[in-house]
Amino acid sequence: MRVAIPNKGRLREHAIRLLKLAGVGPRFVGDRSLAAPMAENYRAIFVRAADIAEYVADGAAEAGITGHDLVRESGRELEELLELGFGACRLVVAVREESAVEAAKDLTPGTRIATSFPRLAGEYFASLGIPVTLVRVSGAAEIAPHLGVADAIVDLSSTGSTLRLHGLREIDGVLSSTARLIAKPGPSDARDALSELAAALESVVEARARRYLMANVPRAKLEVVQAVLPGLSGPTTMRILNSEEWLAVHAVVDADKVFRIVGRLKGLGAQGIVVTAIERLMP
Ligand code: AMP
Numbered sequence: 001m002r003v004a005i006p007n008k009g010r011l012r013e014h015a016i017r018l019l020k021l022a023g024v025g026p027r028f029v030g031d032r033s034l035a036a037p038m039a040e041n042y043r044a045i046f047v048r049a050a051d052i053a054e055y056v057a058d059g060a061a062e063a064g065i066t067g068h069d070l071v072r073e074s075g076r077e078l079e080e081l082l083e084l085g086f087g088a089c090r091l092v093v094a095v096r097e098e099s100a101v102e103a104a105k106d107l108t109p110g111t112r113i114a115t116s117f118p119r120l121a122g123e124y125f126a127s128l129g130i131p132v133t134l135v136r137v138s139g140a141a142e143i144a145p146h147l148g149v150a151d152a153i154v155d156l157s158s159t160g161s162t163l164r165l166h167g168l169r170e171i172d173g174v175l176s177s178t179a180r181l182i183a184k185p186g187p188s189d190a191r192d193a194l195s196e197l198a199a200a201l202e203s204v205v206e207a208r209a210r211r212y213l214m215a216n217v218p219r220a221k222l223e224v225v226q227a228v229l230p231g232l233s234g235p236t237t238m239r240i241l242n243s244e245e246w247l248a249v250h251a252v253v254d255a256d257k258v259f260r261i262v263g264r265l266k267g268l269g270a271q272g273i274v275v276t277a278i279e280r281l282m283p
Helices: 012-021 049-058 068-074 118-128 141-147 161-165 191-208 219-228 255-267
Strands: 002-006 035-037 043-047 063-067 079-083 089-096 112-115 133-136 152-157 168-177 179-183 210-218 236-240 243-254 271-277
Touching (some): 002 012, 002 049, 012 063, 043 049, 049 063, 049 068, 063 068, 068 118, 068 168, 068 179, 079 191, 089 141, 112 141, 118 152, 118 168, 141 152, 152 161, 152 168, 161 168, 191 210, 210 255, 219 243, 219 255, 243 255
Parallel strands (some): 002 063, 112 133, 112 152
Antiparallel strands (some): 035 043, 063 179, 079 179, 089 152, 210 271, 236 243
């Protein structure tokens, strides 16, 4: 089974790292490799992120890792099997800082929009009922308003710093995107291998957002501890040898809640608190 992976750019390293953590990753990848063996019968092929949707839709690869924005821009019918938790960005409409326009709906008919996402930009302005002129560029749309070839842009942004650097101001969002595992919809011989790949990647994606927390808590506080530590299906509770007053509790918790949970456990008198990363999680 062939898995199309970006050969360069922002998504490449994240995609390779995720596959490696899931135990299927290509082990040796040169900067210029076109293909590499992965675990079992999987084989990586390295192509441009922007071409991956086409390759998968045409059957040149059975699966691919690329951005949701690129999948949508391709216009091809594809199944997104899994959200991978990296490559977050938004496709936005931006105008020059000094423009009086506050929202995309206020752009006048005939406004020239520079974009490398002509399909998504076209659909967006059609939905607003504004006939715009699309100026197709293959990248660096930010420069187009300064060169006088466009009045606004539709481009990707994550922190907004590139827009600011180019004297542009976001006025509306078109689409939110993250990296996805994609495949051609419908039955195929690769379905089992695809499901296994999706499950392996999902176990890593789930694990990344969680931590394993262990603590010794006073037995008398167990009920309150349970409220603080929900765990996947309630905390695991263990006796501690030679101690009637203390219990050990273990639970899987959301990474972004660890800080608060640890504080509350300490407040309940917990001791020996340990928080560790989880490699894979299959709830
Ligand atoms: P590349 O041009 O190969 O670096 O890949 C571009 C893809 O990376 C985009 O289509 C998005 O899916 C993703 N991406 C994630 N964050 C950003 C960002 N801040 N700017 C542009 N692309 C991003």
